[in-house]
Amino acid sequence: MGIGNIGLPGLLLIAIVVLVLFGRGKISSLMGEVGKGITSFKKGISEGEKELTEDTQATTSVESDTKKDKV
Numbered sequence: 001m002g003i004g005n006i007g008l009p010g011l012l013l014i015a016i017v018v019l020v021l022f023g024r025g026k027i028s029s030l031m032g033e034v035g036k037g038i039t040s041f042k043k044g045i046s047e048g049e050k051e052l053t054e055d056t057q058a059t060t061s062v063e064s065d066t067k068k069d070k071v
Helices: 008-070
Strands: none
16 A cells, blocks of 8 residues: 555545645635746747857857858
8 A cells, every 4th residue: 555556535535635725815825926937937948949049059050150251
């Protein structure tokens, strides 16, 4: 009998205990904060990818300009 054997009844019991301990308002605000964190993380990832793409394009442009100057 380990943690891997938690079934649906066990999860429901845990959810009820958490709801009783923290209350609906606290859980709701916590989930809102988690959602904001996920949104912020996704925004940071997309900005990082955009910056990486721009840096790659700039490096490629500088390299081709250097090759043209040598020829």
